[in-house]
Amino acid sequence: MKRLICAALLICLLLPICLAGCANDYGSGSEVCLRFIELLYEGDYASAYELIDNDTKNLTGEATTRGAAMISYTEFEAKYKNIFEAIKLTDMSYVIKNTIDGQTAASVDYSASFVTDMVGTLNYDYTLNAQYKNERWNIMWTPAHIFPMMEWGDNILSGVNHPSRGEIFDAEGELLATNMAPFTVYCTPTKIAAEDKEAFIEEVLAIQGLDLIGLEEADEERYLRDFANRTNPTVVIAIMYPDEVDDALRERILAVKGLGIDTNGALTSTALRYYPYGNTLSHILGFASVIQKEDLKTFEEEGNEFYDGDSWLGYAGLELEYEELLRGSKGAYAYIQGMDGTNRLTLYNIPAVDGQDLHLSVSVSLQQRVEDVVTTIDFDDNVTGTVIVMNPKTGEVQAMYSWPDYDPNDFSRGNYTDEQWTAMEHDPQTPLLNRAIQGLYPPGSTFKTITAAALLETDTFTIDTLFPESSETVKWDVWYPSAGGEFAYTGITQVTRTRNTNRHTPMNMSSSIIDSDNLYFAYGALKMGWEVFTKYLAGIGMTESIPFDELGTQPAQIYNAATEVNTGTAMDYFKLAASGYGQGEILITPLQLASYLSCFANDGNVMVPYIVDSIWQASGVDYKMVEEHEVSIWKTVCSKWTADTIASMMADVCKPAEEHGGTGKYLRVFSYKCAGKTGTAEIGKSLGENSSDKEKELAWFIAYRYTNKDGTPVADEDQRLVLVMLEISPESVSTNYADTKSEYALMKFLIMQELLKDDGLTEKPYTEDIMNKG
Secondary structure (H helix, E strand, O other): OOEEEOHHHHHHOOOOOOOOOOHHHHOOHHHHHHHHHHHHHHOOHHHHHHHEOHHHEOOOOOOOOOOOOOEOHHHHHHHHHHHHHHOOEEEEEEEEEEEEEOOOEEEEEEEEEEEEOOOEEEEEEEEEEEEEEOOEEEEOOOHHHOOOOOOOOOEEEEEEEOOOOOOEEOOOOOEEEEEEOOEEEEEOHHHOOHHHHHHHHHHHHOOOOOOOOOOOHHHHHHHHHHHHOOOOOOEEEEEEOHHHOOHHHHHHHHOOOOEEEEOOOOOOOOOEEEOOOOOOOHHHHOEEEEOOHHHHHHHHHHOOOOOOOOOEEEEEHHHHHOHHHHHOEOEEEEEEEOOOOOEEEEEEEEOOEOOOEEEEOOOHHHHHHHHHHHHHHOOOOOEEEEEEEEOOOOOEEEEEEEEOOOOHHHHHOOOOOHHHHHHHHOOOOOOOOOHHHHOOEOOHHHHHHHHHHHHHHOOOOOOOOOOOOOOOEEOHHHOOEOOOOOEOOOOOOOEEOOOOOOOOOOOOHHHHHHHOOHHHHHHHHHHHHHHHHHHHHHHOOOOOOOOEOEOOOOOOEOOOHHHHHHHOOOOOHHHHHHHOOOOOOOEEOHHHHHHHHHHHHOOOEEEOOEOEEEEEEEEOOEEEEEEEOOOOEEEEOOOHHHHHHHHHHHHHHOOOHHHOOOOOOOOOOOOEEEEEEEEEEEEOOOOOOOHHHOOEEEEEEEEEEEEEOOOOOOOHHHOOEEEEEEEEOHHHOOOOHHHHHHHHHHHHHHHHHHHHOOOOOOOOOOOHHHHHOO
């Protein structure tokens, strides 16, 4: 330990001091005192111990009885080291104030400064006495030479003030993730007579439902036997969630003499994490649990001192991504404890700083409505999906549901065995996946709106550009130019259009959006060409991840980079054409797709989506906002004119059937006129192959409140866009594919209608009869 000695001390040390081996060689009594002080500050406790009075030394080899005026060398060294560690000592110095020498007694007055990490510098005044007896000067040591107020039998107790983990609230202030005091079962060993200890152990082991600190059954008896033989006032033997304990279990516990119950958190610094709404918002909230051993080891290797074996750590969702804010910062305390257990003097008490709270933009009532309507539909187990509700003007996410989901309480409580956890990780339904932000999917026909914006923004098409042939049979090679300007031969001489007497005419951009015509947008992609189309898409962020607070989102994809490596070209003509209608190798997260289509409600701008609305800090009685989300633009997709023009086309998509609406004509939202786009996409099917080879089909619908029913603008507080994506496995497709497609179309409309209507308004539900009119 580094020793700092001020000028006054250096002058004192210029006195002639013999440094030979025995204590008497140090000269006068004051000089022996000075040497003792110097040895302590050098950390040479063995040499310092040799100088103290023999009557004070415990040389028996047995532990010293607490309170006795004796101390062994081991105890002497440990006391200094433990105390200095407790106060986080980094440096110390001393100044000699006065020395007195007599024939049989001597003393030195000095002041000492202890520099600590915990509370800065502690300053104390000391008097060190020495007596001459048995032909040597002896240091008359007492615990007061550590700290002046210490007495024999006193201990220094130090520990951590644990912060309370920040909580998570919804937009209305409902708690979504909170802390609760545990149901703590404790043992009072002194209440158990020696002859009753075996019976006590048997009685405790016989209590059904009482888990002893997560021990294996084989270890429980040893654990109880150890605690039953202690002399501690109380020993915690079980920590449980309050809702895991019924009245019967309480009675069985209290019937055992020596057991007690604490429900106020008085006996443990551990607060349990609880998610009051269970599965609701599980993918957003994630979960926190008691830190795993391997993670604790990693933190220790990194020198991170925040975590210990009782710490909680976020493992998914907001709990993980906002861990440093939610966890808070530890405080610490150290005090001198007297023989009677009282606090004789507080050396320091640094309060913990509680974690910060997250206030979200989501409404738990709306979220539950989303989940309820999906649950009511009672999807086949092979149908997974996601629903997103957001404000297209601000990017505020009001609800986000991905199914299947999970109950974060099961993870927080450690209810899963290793085998169950492994099974969940490998579940083909991927319940741990937040499809809204982590899943990458071909957007299908919903992407035609983006292709339309690209065609207009690059001056490739006008809204009046017609498909080049009006007949039902189209010569493919007539409008399929090669890179060199010559018409390309592709091996396909014609494409046959399916006749539909309800098709809108003329075959321009508006009609093609309304009817979701693939060929029109394949034609448009080819007319733009690879370079122009991909440059536009890259410019609006199609090679990026859309920012979403701290939650990680997958980056969108225009084409698979492996294609370019393997073939020497980024995309062939087939894939370029298919990209125009949202297939090819285009992949995107549902959140990014919803954000793109929100631009048509927002003058062409995509706002940064967010779910963390604000961050708050509690400090005593004060509760202050420390950060608020600032609404901002992420990308500008197109001009206001282009946005308004395509929005009008999307409104025609959702006109009712009697007004000759498009693919969204069965959407019935009585309070609003809606604009939107439907889409179907296929996963795992190469172009040109049979549809039966596909792995999954995606059913998309994205719509927003376009105007009020009377045509007036929608109020800012009522703005809403909804995305629905159903991920349909082949097992869920009947032999009559057309019937299956209509069935899932109905499901999309049911969800969309429920979420776009006025909140609290009951609107006419759909029936299959209505759907079959199409």
